[in-house]
Amino acid sequence: MDDELREITEPSAYLPRVQAGEPPAGTHPHHGPIETVREAVYEGHRIRVRTVYAIEVDGRPVSGHLAAANDGRVHYHPVPNLSFASAVDLVKALIDAFPDDFEPDVDGHGGHGGSHH
């Protein structure tokens, strides 16, 4: 390992930096509908598509950061390794992925059931 890497990977060097760190703005909870903007340039024309998602599960809002790509697929940061053909598919995957956030209903459905594929 080169000397510069050795220096920065010592706890005495990095712990004060971690302590002084400020959480990025994107880590703060988001409230209200989620807005995503798609932009493209075609034949010299500037295209801008603004989409607003207001998603609820059992009446409770889902409010993480969401982006729609120009091919129409939806990407939701809390499940960062997936993108979805529709927002409904996305929410089904969320219910599977976060059992602590989506308790099974009184009949025992949901929460731990099914695959997202």
Place this chain on the structure above:
Amino acid sequence: MAAVRANILADAAARQGYIDGVLALKAEATGVMSNSLGIPGPPRDLATYDLFVVWHHWAMSVMTPPSQGDRNAAHRGPVFLPWHRFMLIFLEAQLQRVLGNPDFGLPYWSWSDDGELPLPEQPESPLWTEDCMGGDGDPARGFFVTDGPFADSSAFQVNVTADSNGVLRTVSRPLRRRFDLLLGLPPKTELQVALADGEYDEDPWTAEPVSFRNLLEGWVPAETQPHLHNRVHVWVGGDMLPASSPNDPVFYLNHCNVDRVWSAWLEDATGPRYLPDQSASDDLFRHRIDDPMFSIFTSADDDRWTPRRMLDVSATYGYDSLAIT
């Protein structure tokens, strides 16, 4: 001397060193309190291992540029490979320190070997045995891992995790896995397709273009994703799914293999070894070749840790084999 990174299924010493090192980093209190980092939930003295979870989550929360919600400071853009290389180097240095072995190399999981097995046999790989990573989560117990060194009965606890809204919170619970048996691990043919793409990345530097980086990260072809790196996250499931995925020690085995594939690609590269160069738009800050990469471990004005710096790491580590067959 440079560390040598070995296949975890072929090197018993690397496997045991990794397990011992992870448990030691998990037990090492740092004095960094979760509430001092703005993490909601009961305050916790974070372990060294947990700091890497925070780093990954924060990097994913930095949009590049802030005006869009797609590309972030570590994913869905060109910096994906060098940023994770930097993260692995940092973790490897911590493992070397707690193991008292400056030559210890992070092991990799050659997941495409298991991807060649029939779907029902993939969870039977030696990776998931009691003396390696432990197995799938138990659906009767909330998908908690119940065997191996990181089982619910062990000292290994998840301390910070991202919720369904992407907010990092403190928790105290066992590790979760939920294998997606229908999905299957990546086959070798997908790796060959990625390695055959000579273009590192291309405009508009998002998850859409067909480039080596997007093939390996796993975004293309879009209709049949997830692929390669992404597919491994999704196949393991549980704590490998959220932005807090470094909670599962398998995260590093996956990324070490991704890094090995990048090393193989770099060795054969005939065109630019990284794109975009520094003449690209400021909207690509954090992704251009001489931009400082996002880190909680280095000071904001430390501009030495760039994608360019990650292109030759031969003084730090190498792999036992770059043969991707």
